[in-house]
Amino acid sequence: MAYPNTFRYTTEHEWVAPQAGKAARIGITDFAQHQLGDIVFVELPAVGTELVAGQAFGTVESVKAVSEVFAPVSGRVTAINTDLVKSPELLNSDPHGAAWMVEAELSDPAQAAKLMDSGAYETFVAEQDAAAH
Amino acid sequence: MSDNPTPAPAPIRRTPLNSAHRRLGGKMVAFGGWDMPVEYSGILPEHRAVRERAGLFDVSHMGELSVQGPQALDLVQHVTSNDASKLHLDQAQYSGLMTAQGTFVDDLLVHKFTDRQYWLVVNAANCDKDFNYICQQNRFDAQVVNLSEDFSQLALQGPAALKILQPLTPVALAPIKYYWFTTGKVMGVDCIISRTGYTGEDGFELYFDPAHSERVWYGLLEAGQPEGILPCGLGARNTLRLEAGMALYGHEIDDTTTPLEAGLGWITKLSKPEFLGKHVIERQAAEGLQRKLVGFEMIEPGIARDGYPVLHQGQPVGHVTSGGPAPSLSKNIGMAYVPVALSESGHRLDIQIRTRTVPAQIIPLPFYKRAR
Numbered sequence: 001m002a003y004p005n006t007f008r009y010t011t012e013h014e015w016v017a018p019q020a021g022k023a024a025r026i027g028i029t030d031f032a033q034h035q036l037g038d039i040v041f042v043e044l045p046a047v048g049t050e051l052v053a054g055q056a057f058g059t060v061e062s063v064k065a066v067s068e069v070f071a072p073v074s075g076r077v078t079a080i081n082t083d084l085v086k087s088p089e090l091l092n093s094d095p096h097g098a099a100w101m102v103e104a105e106l107s108d109p110a111q112a113a114k115l116m117d118s119g120a121y122e123t124f125v126a127e128q129d130a131a132a133h
Numbered sequence: 134m135s136d137n138p139t140p141a142p143a144p145i146r147r148t149p150l151n152s153a154h155r156r157l158g159g160k161m162v163a164f165g166g167w168d169m170p171v172e173y174s175g176i177l178p179e180h181r182a183v184r185e186r187a188g189l190f191d192v193s194h195m196g197e198l199s200v201q202g203p204q205a206l207d208l209v210q211h212v213t214s215n216d217a218s219k220l221h222l223d224q225a226q227y228s229g230l231m232t233a234q235g236t237f238v239d240d241l242l243v244h245k246f247t248d249r250q251y252w253l254v255v256n257a258a259n260c261d262k263d264f265n266y267i268c269q270q271n272r273f274d275a276q277v278v279n280l281s282e283d284f285s286q287l288a289l290q291g292p293a294a295l296k297i298l299q300p301l302t303p304v305a306l307a308p309i310k311y312y313w314f315t316t317g318k319v320m321g322v323d324c325i326i327s328r329t330g331y332t333g334e335d336g337f338e339l340y341f342d343p344a345h346s347e348r349v350w351y352g353l354l355e356a357g358q359p360e361g362i363l364p365c366g367l368g369a370r371n372t373l374r375l376e377a378g379m380a381l382y383g384h385e386i387d388d389t390t391t392p393l394e395a396g397l398g399w400i401t402k403l404s405k406p407e408f409l410g411k412h413v414i415e416r417q418a419a420e421g422l423q424r425k426l427v428g429f430e431m432i433e434p435g436i437a438r439d440g441y442p443v444l445h446q447g448q449p450v451g452h453v454t455s456g457g458p459a460p461s462l463s464k465n466i467g468m469a470y471v472p473v474a475l476s477e478s479g480h481r482l483d484i485q486i487r488t489r490t491v492p493a494q495i496i497p498l499p500f501y502k503r504a505r
Contacts, residue, residue, distance in 0.1 A: 037160070037368070038177040040458045041436050041465075059487070061436050063176040063458055064368050 001030040004096055008072065008112045009121035015096065016072040016112050023078070024112065025100040026051075028060065028069060028091065031125045033099075036062040039091040044080040044101055051075050051104055053111060058101060060091065073111045075104035148193035149285055149346035157364050165258025167194040170366040179369035180460045183332050187291035187357050188365035191350065196260025196281040197340065201250040204273035209243060209251050212270050212409055214392055216402040220245040225312045225329055228400050229392050230255070230263055235410030235417070237386045237395075239263050242329060244314060252280075256382050270409070285343040289353055290336030290373075292503075293360040298337055301356055302326070306337070320352045331370060333377025333501055375466065376459050378428060378499030384439060384454045385426055385468055393417050394470065395426045396498065424451065425476040428498040430464050435484065435491035437467040442485040443493075445475055453484065459500055466500050467493070 007015040013032035017025045033039060041061035051057050051071035058069040080102050084090050090099040106112065116124060146167045154161065159170030170191070172179060182188045200208050209217045215228035224245055230238040230253070239259040244252040255263045264279045271277060289298055299306050304317035304326060314327035325340040341349060354362060371381070380386045385395055391414055392401040403415055431437060437456030442449045456467025467484070475482065478497050483490040 037172055038175045040177075041434070063372060063460070064171065066436075066438060 001096070003029065003118040003121055005118040007096070007118060008115035009118070009124075010070070010072045010115055011124065012070045012072075013125075014070060014072045016115065017100070018109065018112060019103070022075075022106045022109050024073065024075070024104055024106050024109075026072060026102050026104060027100045028095060029121070029125075030095045031128070032060075032067075033091050033095045036060060036065065036067060036091075038063050039088045042084050042088045042091065042101070044085060045077055047077050047080060049077045051077060051102075060088075069101065072115060073104075073106055074108065075106040077102050078105050079103040146194070148191055149343045150191045150193065150350055153347055153350055154191065154364075159364070159366060162367070164367055165194065165256070167257055169194060170364075172366040172368045173364045176366070176368035176372060177460050179363050179365040180372050182361060182363040183291045183334055183365060183369060183373055184461050185292070186361040186363075187289065187293040187297055187336075188332075188363050188369065189350070189353050189357065190288040190290065190365050190370055191285075192288050192338070192370075193285040193343070193346070194257035195286050196255040196257060196263065196279070197284050197286075198253040198255060198260070198264055198267065199250060199278040199280050200253060200267070200275055201278065202273075202275035203249060204275045205249050205251050208267070208271055208273045208275040208277070209253070210405060210408060211273070212238075212267055213241070213243060213253075214397075214402065214408055214410075214414075215243070215400040216405050217243050217245070217251065218405075220251075222247065223314055225314055225327060226400075227312075229386075229397065230266070231409040232388055233409050233413075234388075235391045235413030236388045237382065237390060237392070238266050238388065240380060240382055240386060244325075244327065254286075259382060283343070284340045285346045285349070286338060286340050287349060287353065288330055288332075288336060288338045289357075290330045290332040290334050290365075291362075292335060293357070293362070294334075294336040297353065297357040297360055297362060298326075301352065311335075320349060322349055324349075331377075331379060332373035333379070333499065334373070334503055371455075372457060372460055375455050375457060375468070376461055376499070376501035378468070378501075380426075381455060390426075390470075391417055394422055394424055422473050424470045425473050426454070426468055426498075427471055427476050427495045428466065428468050428500055429482065429484075429493040429495050430466050430500075431484065432481075432492050432494050435486045435489065436465045437469075437484045437486065437491075437493065443469045443471055444483040444485055444490055445471075447483075447490075449485075450475060450482070456484075461501055468498070471495075 043059040056068040242254040330336040443451040
């Protein structure tokens with residue numbers, strides 16, 4: 001699956017997609033969903049929650065494991081994806097689209113620009129794959 | 134720096150099918166010192182395949198210990214909780230390998246081959262420990278031989294198992310009853326064919342010379358293709374056994390739990406003259422239990438996981454031994470040790486899931502029982 005070139009990525013395998021103004025969507029990457037396997041449960045923060053870059057804001061559970069999701073950037077949650085809470089398997093089928101997790105008003109949109117772009121992230125996950133084999 | 138140097142970690146072990154698992158896209162993980170596939174196509178599709186059609190598991194990491202000699206039965210009787218004297222030739226039984234304190238060294242299957250030879254099929258991670266323990270307890274005219282390197286083991290499980298296996302063997306499979314076995318050729322390979330498993334479904338476990346591992350593995354997958362067979366990993370093995378309410382060593386049972394606490398009174402035969410720990414279990418039976426293993430289902434969204442605290446009126450009263458989603462039941466389930474006073478079905482308890490407490494209700498075990 002291609003990594004959209006308008007997104008920015010973290011080493012913890014989250015993405016942030018800038019929207020209009022200071023708004024952005026946040027989710028986890030195709031690499032992350034593949035590592036987790038069949039996802040069966042997603043826990044998201046309440047609207048209004050303050051996200052702090054690098055701190056956990058949600059939980060994704062596969063059949064076998066629990067994984068925390070870390071905020072790639074700081075901001076305030078303005079919307080959560082209730083469809084994803086009802087259908088966690090969207091994370092396996094469309095991690096960069098329908099399975100966005102939260103929308104946030106970013107405290108500092110420049111923060112996202114410091115994260116990896118799609119090319120850098122692809123190189124990063126290729127190294128992770130190589131290390132695993 | 135410590136005065137006691139840490140011993141070098143034991144090298145990771147591989148079954149003869151390791152490269153086959155990798156070729157099939159298996160996601161490999163370390164399990165009990167072994168490099169094993171946790172899943173191939175996914176835990177959910179593999180789980181469903183076993184419930185609805187068939188799945189094939191490489192369980193060659195399991196250990197096989199032969200107890201043989203004139204007093205083989207006496208040694209088996211001394212170390213295990215079930216009554217192996219009741220076994221007929223070609224019959225198997227589930228049992229516990231007991232400490233002198235009446236707790237579990239391991240759980241195992243006892244197979245009776247002859248009056249002078251029994252097999253103990255034991256957990257991979259416990260195999261060396263079990264072997265040494267049984268040798269220590271051997272004050273009989275019997276030998277204990279670790280045959281684990283000499284056998285591969287595959288588990289073909291699911292309602293289509295018989296239909297898939299029958300054309301590959303001259304042995305009539307239908308007359309083999311649950312927990313009985315026989316010997317015969319499968320695809321020309323000498324096998325022990327046992328109607329046993331760890332999934333709650335019908336199925337067979339095959340034991341054979343590791344040299345033929347790939348032939349039997351790929352042969353079964355090919356023969357099962359029209360039935361929709363899938364290779365299955367340890368992930369599905371765990372969700373299947375959890376739904377079936379079967380214990381996993383290190384989770385529901387260990388050397389701090391007794392068979393009575395674990396709901397395994399049925400493998401504990403106090404009518405036997407003697408076995409290790411019998412007096413402790415007798416006393417527990419007479420005095421009553423303090424705690425008991427129960428099954429529960431979550432009644433609000435949340436997944437209980439191994440080790441999570443169980444709360445009653447805000448106070449911790451036990452812990453989850455195994456927990457997770459039950460794919461065939463569309464709910465989240467688990468097993469836990471709780472005080473006997475709180476162990477009745479229908480009782481409400483809370484599970485501490487990270488920062489939340491989520492209500493659960495005790496329900497009867499097993500969670501899943503196949504229609505026969």
